Amino acid sequence: MTTRFEMDGAVVLLEESHALPLVSITILSKCGAAHDPSGKTGLARVTTRLLLRGADGLSATEIEEKLDLLGAEASDDTTASSTGLQVQAIARNVEALADLLSRIVGAPSLTEEELARLLREMDAEQLEQRDDDRTLAERGLRRAVFGDHAYGRVTTRESLSKIRLDDVRGFHSRFFTRKNIILSIAGDVTPDQARRLADRMLSRVPPGEPVPDPTPEPVQKVGRRLLFVDKPERTQTQIFVGSLGTSAHDADHYDLVVGDAVLGGSFTSRLMREVRSKRGWSYGASSRLDMGRKRQWFYAHTFPKSDDAAPCIALELDLLEKWAKKGITPREHAFIKKFLVRGYAFDIDTASKRVQMAEDIEAFDWPADHHTAFVAKIKASELGAVNAAIELRIKPADMAIVVVGTASEILSKVQAAIPGLASTEVISFEDV
Amino acid sequence: MPDLHKRTKHEIEGAIYEGALAFAGGMIERYRLKNGLEILVMADKSAPTVSYFTWYKVGSRHEKPGKTGLAHLFEHLMFNETETMKAGEFDRKFEESGAETNAATWFDWTYYYESLPADRLPLAIELESDRMAHLVLRETQVASEKEVVANERRFVVDDSVEGTASELLYKVAFEKHPYHWPTIGWMQDILGFSPEDCASFYDTFYAPNNATIIVVGDLKPRDVVTRIVTAYGDLPSAAIPAEDYAPEPQQTEERRVSIAQPTPTEKIVMGYRGPAFGDADHAALSLLIEVLFGGRASRMHRKLATELEIAAELKGWVSTFRDPGLVEMYATVREGNTSKVVLHAMDHELERVRRELVTEEELARAKSRIELALLRSLETAAGKAEQIGLYATVLGDPAGAMSRLESYRRTTVGELRIAARRHLVDARRTVILVTPENPTEDAPRSPVDAEVS
Numbered sequence: 034m035t036t037r038f039e040m041d042g043a044v045v046l047l048e049e050s051h052a053l054p055l056v057s058i059t060i061l062s063k064c065g066a067a068h069d070p071s072g073k074t075g076l077a078r079v080t081t082r083l084l085l086r087g088a089d090g091l092s093a094t095e096i097e098e099k100l101d102l103l104g105a106e107a108s109d110d111t112t113a114s115s116t117g118l119q120v121q122a123i124a125r126n127v128e129a130l131a132d133l134l135s136r137i138v139g140a141p142s143l144t145e146e147e148l149a150r151l152l153r154e155m156d157a158e159q160l161e162q163r164d165d166d167r168t169l170a171e172r173g174l175r176r177a178v179f180g181d182h183a184y185g186r187v188t189t190r191e192s193l194s195k196i197r198l199d200d201v202r203g204f205h206s207r208f209f210t211r212k213n214i215i216l217s218i219a220g221d222v223t224p225d226q227a228r229r230l231a232d233r234m235l236s237r238v239p240p241g242e243p244v245p246d247p248t249p250e251p252v253q254k255v256g257r258r259l260l261f262v263d264k265p266e267r268t269q270t271q272i273f274v275g276s277l278g279t280s281a282h283d284a285d286h287y288d289l290v291v292g293d294a295v296l297g298g299s300f301t302s303r304l305m306r307e308v309r310s311k312r313g314w315s316y317g318a319s320s321r322l323d324m325g326r327k328r329q330w331f332y333a334h335t336f337p338k339s340d341d342a343a344p345c346i347a348l349e350l351d352l353l354e355k356w357a358k359k360g361i362t363p364r365e366h367a368f369i370k371k372f373l374v375r376g377y378a379f380d381i382d383t384a385s386k387r388v389q390m391a392e393d394i395e396a397f398d399w400p401a402d403h404h405t406a407f408v409a410k411i412k413a414s415e416l417g418a419v420n421a422a423i424e425l426r427i428k429p430a431d432m433a434i435v436v437v438g439t440a441s442e443i444l445s446k447v448q449a450a451i452p453g454l455a456s457t458e459v460i461s462f463e464d465v
Numbered sequence: 466m467p468d469l470h471k472r473t474k475h476e477i478e479g480a481i482y483e484g485a486l487a488f489a490g491g492m493i494e495r496y497r498l499k500n501g502l503e504i505l506v507m508a509d510k511s512a513p514t515v516s517y518f519t520w521y522k523v524g525s526r527h528e529k530p531g532k533t534g535l536a537h538l539f540e541h542l543m544f545n546e547t548e549t550m551k552a553g554e555f556d557r558k559f560e561e562s563g564a565e566t567n568a569a570t571w572f573d574w575t576y577y578y579e580s581l582p583a584d585r586l587p588l589a590i591e592l593e594s595d596r597m598a599h600l601v602l603r604e605t606q607v608a609s610e611k612e613v614v615a616n617e618r619r620f621v622v623d624d625s626v627e628g629t630a631s632e633l634l635y636k637v638a639f640e641k642h643p644y645h646w647p648t649i650g651w652m653q654d655i656l657g658f659s660p661e662d663c664a665s666f667y668d669t670f671y672a673p674n675n676a677t678i679i680v681v682g683d684l685k686p687r688d689v690v691t692r693i694v695t696a697y698g699d700l701p702s703a704a705i706p707a708e709d710y711a712p713e714p715q716q717t718e719e720r721r722v723s724i725a726q727p728t729p730t731e732k733i734v735m736g737y738r739g740p741a742f743g744d745a746d747h748a749a750l751s752l753l754i755e756v757l758f759g760g761r762a763s764r765m766h767r768k769l770a771t772e773l774e775i776a777a778e779l780k781g782w783v784s785t786f787r788d789p790g791l792v793e794m795y796a797t798v799r800e801g802n803t804s805k806v807v808l809h810a811m812d813h814e815l816e817r818v819r820r821e822l823v824t825e826e827e828l829a830r831a832k833s834r835i836e837l838a839l840l841r842s843l844e845t846a847a848g849k850a851e852q853i854g855l856y857a858t859v860l861g862d863p864a865g866a867m868s869r870l871e872s873y874r875r876t877t878v879g880e881l882r883i884a885a886r887r888h889l890v891d892a893r894r895t896v897i898l899v900t901p902e903n904p905t906e907d908a909p910r911s912p913v914d915a916e917v918s
Contacts, residue, residue, distance in 0.1 A: 050511070052490075052509075052511035052844075053489070053490075053511075053840055053843055053844060054840065055837075055840045055841070055844070093761075093771075094762065094767070094771075097760065097761045097762035098762045098826075098830065100760075100762075101759070101760055101762050101830035101831075101833060101834055102826070102829060102830050102833055103833065104833035104834065104836055104837040105837070106760070106834070106837060121837065121841060122837070123833065123836060123837055123840065150771070150774075153774060154770070154777070157730075157777040157797075157799050157800065158777065160729050160730060160777075160800055161729070161730065161777055161778065161797055163728070163729050164625075164626050164627075164728050164729070166624060264727070265727055265902075266727050266902075267624060268619050268623050268624055269616065269619040269620060269623070269624045299560050300556045300560065300566070301553060301556045301557050301560055306553070309613055310552075310553065310609065311609070312609075312612075313608075313609040313610070313611070313612025313613045313615075313616070314612070314616070315613075315616055316613055316614075316616045316617040316620055336616070336620055337616065338615075338616055338619055368557070368560070368561055371561045371562070371563065372560045372561060372563055373563075374563065375561075375562055375563020375564075375582050375585070376560075376563035376564070376565070377563070378512070378513055378514050378563065378582045379514065379563075379565060379580060381512075382511075382512035382514050382845055382846070383512070383844045383845060385844070
């Protein structure tokens with residue numbers, strides 16, 4: 034059971050477990066990439082990563098060495114609605130780690146020299162992403178589903194080049210404040226120790242003011258739109274078919290979760306059975322409902338060889354239509370409820386997973402019982418409500434279809450495979 | 466090893482108790498059935514779940530040229546039909562129980578696992594014992610899974626720059642040993658398999674005396690072993706053929722290959738002929754690689770990425786194979802730089818560790834990082850079972866991860882330098898240089914066209 038308390042405005046979450054001498058700590062601001070200024074996408078991530086590049090008289094090198102010596106590893110995690118540091122460490126060193134984190138979060142150096150170095154590193158990472166076709170397809174899907182909305186923005190080499198030190202300092206001073214911070218501690222610590230650690234880690238963080246999320250609800254785009262990301266010499270394609278999905282505040286959220294699981298949430302799902310098991314077209318075939326503070330996306334994902342791309346898209350659209358119009362069957366419904374209810378054990382089998390759930394509720398303003406009610410809600414789900422939720426939320430006629438492939442070889446076939454195609458945009462993989 | 470004082474407690478009809486080993490705060494109990502099946506069971510009450518792993522001592526090293534990828538194809542075929550169960554029923558039964566299932570294949574082994582809510586464990590015992598002996602291999606299923614694997618190969622090798630380079634590295638570094646060919650298999654071999662090939666492989670290698678079952682979780686060991694005896698006790702053992710391959714000859718000069726790929730920057734993929742997992746040098750060399758490549762404070766990262774800004778990503782690791790493998794290194798070159806410059810800088814750092822001692826603090830940092838990595842791998846029942854299975858299968862030591870941790874703690878800076886001198890020898894390395902594709906240049910597109918220089 035996760036314990037929640039507040040410490041001068043900051044939310045602190047504790048999940049105690051002495052199964053292993055391991056501690057996980059997350060320091061998260063409730064403000065993320067959606068707060069990036071226009072044209073400077075990437076600022077939230079840059080700010081968080083720069084925290085580790087010098088603080089309170091310690092150089093970046095000294096911080097890195099101290100973390101290693103403590104048996105700790107830090108990484109950054111930025112979503113549209115949050116950004117922060119995740120640290121895992123050997124439990125015997127957690128007191129020293131708390132001292133170090135208090136300096137990193139409360140008194141980061143944020144220097145011109147380290148910012149310039151970081152931006153050059155991130156520029157190189159942007160370039161390397163061009164090797165990863167799945168990442169390219171996801172970037173395309175973001176653009177195709179959300180358009181100009183904040184959730185549609187992706188970090189680019191150009192947007193990184195416009196970030197200045199004043200931007201970073203401004204982001205840090207406004208958003209890394211107690212009233213915007215969630216501090217999570219999970220693992221081999223006692224409640225008393227956790228309170229002391231939290232107090233120490235937050236000791237140099239100013240109170241600040243809560244910052245509202247400026248993001249409006251995304252709007253569903255209409256029609257079937259093909260975004261073809263052209264890359265030479267692909268023997269295989271990456272295909273996403275997507276639209277807006279669910280919100281934790283929807284009354285039918287859990288019903289849609291049930292429906293999505295039947296479509297592509299398990300190894301025996303409809304997509305897996307039709308695309309992989311029957312036809313062998315793609316190694317993976319799945320669908321997913323992502324979650325955020327506002328409505329996030331729904332998508333189906335496959336990666337067939339180039340020759341199979343067009344028939345695979347046609348099949349997926351057909352499966353989507355049948356799923357949305359006819360719904361799922363009583364047998365599928367009964368089956369998937371057991372899968373989801375019994376499988377929940379693996380969502381909560383470690384302390385770090387359990388605290389992460391509580392953290393998501395705080396970070397994304399989800400209902401307090403979003404996770405704890407999961408099993409009861411799924412058990413109570415009724416077939417009619419599931420099918421109504423699918424029909425209401427997912428419109429096969431309004432899908433973005435994103436393909437990474439070689440346009441000269443398959444574009445016309447892909448276009449022909451999409452009934453009612455409203456528009457086609459072809460962009461180079463270097464521009465997505 | 467047998468604990469005579471506890472013999473009565475552990476006596477189970479049909480199973481021979483072989484002792485217990487301390488592991489991560491628990492005890493692994495070891496049993497063996499008369500048909501040779503090894504059972505390793507450990508109670509872990511940290512969550513109401515259980516993980517059931519079956520490790521088979523068969524991997525791509527047991528294949529023959531022309532039939533590569535067969536061990537991995539089984540990773541797919543084993544989820545199909547058995548004599549008493551229709552295709553698809555295996556997955557349906559597990560999913561209905563809320564289970565996670567998967568499998569993995571590598572050079573030396575193949576494993577299958579299920580993680581289930583603790584009360585569903587009997588299902589894993591029933592279905593795993595069934596597919597160990599009663600798999601049905603029909604043309605339709607073999608044909609479909611061949612297509613799936615061909616698509617998997619396109620995903621992880623053919624359309625992946627790193628995958629292509631890594632496959633080429635092993636192809637060039639090993640000329641005689643079966644580590645020469647990729648576990649996923651050559652494409653033409655994958656597409657050529659017949660049901661008869663599969664049946665022959667299954668009959669040869671899928672037998673209780675070629676397997677180890679590892680069960681970890683919220684369980685009572687005695688109950689679990691009793692159930693396993695009932696389910697597996699009557700399965701016949703098989704005559705596992707003696708391995709028949711040539712040891713890899715000594716490498717006496719560097720091998721270097723250049724390939725062009727559709728990638729924006731140059732890459733270096735490099736492998737030194739390294740020790741086997743069970744070699745006494747393996748721990749020291751792993752720590753040395755951690756000093757060189759582990760995190761942003763490591764020597765390679767600090768020098769090449771932070772100070773010189775000539776490389777973006779830098780990775781290194783020591784293979785954990787039964788036979789001597791490779792010490793692998795990977796670098797992506799920053800835009801505007803060349804692999805020649807980056808390789809020169811890497812060579813400089815490698816020469817330093819051969820010549821000078823690393824500092825005591827560097828070694829302490831590497832030890833802490835490796836300890837953290839081990840702890841993270843043990844967070845779940847599945848993580849614990851996987852570690853037990855790897856060490857049991859490759860080294861015959863189920864608690865080997867714990868003794869390896871002790872080895873790390875004892876290792877000295879002097880041992881790191883000796884390991885560097887023994888294994889990081891330029892005449893015994895293979896270097897793959899990846900250049901961005903440019904039609905005006907002569908570098909070959911495909912590894913098939915590449916020439917060893």
